Amino acid sequence: MKVPYLDLLKINKSYSEELRSAYEQTMDSGWYILGKNVDAFEKEYAAYSQTEYSLGVANGLDALIISLKALQIGAGDEVIVPSNTYIASWLAISYVGATPIPVEPRLDTYNLNPELIVSKITSRTKAIMVVNLYGQSAELEEVCAIAKQHKIAVIEDNAQSQGATYKGKLTGSWGDINGTSFYPGKNLGAIGDGGAITTSDAELFKFCKVFRNYGSQVKYYNEIKGVNSRLDELQAAFLRVKLSDLDRTNALRNDFAKVYDEGLANVGDLVLPKIAADATSVFHIYLVRTKRRDELAKYLSEQGIGTVIHYPIPPHLQEAYSELGYKKGDFPIAEEIAETCLSLPLHQEMSSEELEYVIDKIKTFFS
Numbered sequence: 001m002k003v004p005y006l007d008l009l010k011i012n013k014s015y016s017e018e019l020r021s022a023y024e025q026t027m028d029s030g031w032y033i034l035g036k037n038v039d040a041f042e043k044e045y046a047a048y049s050q051t052e053y054s055l056g057v058a059n060g061l062d063a064l065i066i067s068l069k070a071l072q073i074g075a076g077d078e079v080i081v082p083s084n085t086y087i088a089s090w091l092a093i094s095y096v097g098a099t100p101i102p103v104e105p106r107l108d109t110y111n112l113n114p115e116l117i118v119s120k121i122t123s124r125t126k127a128i129m130v131v132n133l134y135g136q137s138a139e140l141e142e143v144c145a146i147a148k149q150h151k152i153a154v155i156e157d158n159a160q161s162q163g164a165t166y167k168g169k170l171t172g173s174w175g176d177i178n179g180t181s182f183y184p185g186k187n188l189g190a191i192g193d194g195g196a197i198t199t200s201d202a203e204l205f206k207f208c209k210v211f212r213n214y215g216s217q218v219k220y221y222n223e224i225k226g227v228n229s230r231l232d233e234l235q236a237a238f239l240r241v242k243l244s245d246l247d248r249t250n251a252l253r254n255d256f257a258k259v260y261d262e263g264l265a266n267v268g269d270l271v272l273p274k275i276a277a278d279a280t281s282v283f284h285i286y287l288v289r290t291k292r293r294d295e296l297a298k299y300l301s302e303q304g305i306g307t308v309i310h311y312p313i314p315p316h317l318q319e320a321y322s323e324l325g326y327k328k329g330d331f332p333i334a335e336e337i338a339e340t341c342l343s344l345p346l347h348q349e350m351s352s353e354e355l356e357y358v359i360d361k362i363k364t365f366f367s
């Protein structure tokens with residue numbers, strides 16, 4: 001049996017009719033940039049996120065960059081960010097000229113440890129970029145309380161967690177401004193690149209809306225030096241189809257995660273995902289840890305099972321960040337996760353046979 005890590009074709013084929021009709025309607029409208037679908041999607045995604053506004057942009061990285069720009073964060077500023085996130089969170093901070101200040105996660109939830117934030121706040125700290133990693137909400141209330149106390153902003157990187165909640169409130173609605181990604185493999189994935197900003201702050205929203213479109217509200221009248229970072233009509237049309245089904249597919253991912261939880265309990269030295277009491281997860285990733293990670297990945301690959309490492313090298317040890325002068329040992333929790341983590345196949349179109357096959361092979365490996 002072959003079990004791919006992710007089967008985008010199967011996922012998107014399950015919406016085949018609606019996606020084709022969305023394509024035809026867009027094609028036949030003759031209007032391809034910033035039209036009715038982007039408008040409608042922005043309203044629907046804001047309603048879904050329980051924020052006043054949402055704004056479609058070209059991708060998740062841009063959503064974070066534009067959010068930082070809106071907060072007027074730039075050269076000389078510091079932004080606190082998890083040591084174990086996907087590098088895009090760090091890159092957005094670097095791109096605006098600010099410095100990422102890494103803070104370690106908790107080893108059980110993999111999300112930012114609020115207790116470690118305060119000692120990293122300096123007079124230059126302008127914001128905390130909190131990441132809802134692998135599908136689980138971070139400790140957003142605690143992070144926001146610290147930010148408020150120190151009069152700094154919060155930006156959520158919600159690329160992996162559309163639909164997750166913390167204390168019943170949706171991710172992407174806690175920060176002053178938040179970015180998400182519709183990269184095809186995300187829980188809400190387009191058929192190409194896409195991203196969005198969510199906020200309930202009218203001023204921040206207005207800045208982003210003008211900035212994403214050349215700094216212009218009225219064509220050929222430019223108020224600020226903006227960029228071209230627009231979600232396009234076709235992707236917005238596709239995303240509307242998939243957004244209306246997101247809660248169902250997130251629930252399926254939770255069901256399948258439970259099957260793994262039960263099937264893999266007490267197998268070898270496997271550490272299974274832990275969801276904090278106040279958090280929920282949309283299981284963007286089902287991540288396990290083991291000291292025998294490389295061996296396990298190789299064995300599963302030989303059995304036809306795809307796995308991925310999220311992520312093999314933490315940002316502070318990436319060549320791209322050599323300028324910051326960090327070395328191995330500086331962020332031991334991030335390094336420990338990088339050395340032991342393995343993501344198992346998980347998506348809404350998986351069959352119970354596939355899930356059982358993966359569980360079976362993992363048990364065989366450890367027996």
Ligand SMILES: *Cc1c(COP(=O)(O)O)cnc(C)c1O
Pocket residue numbers: 059060061062085086088089131157159160180181182183193194195
């Ligand atoms: C995917 C991702 C991004 C970037 O999204 P793109 O659309 O690929 O630019 C940012 N942060 C995290 C945590 C991600 O997983």
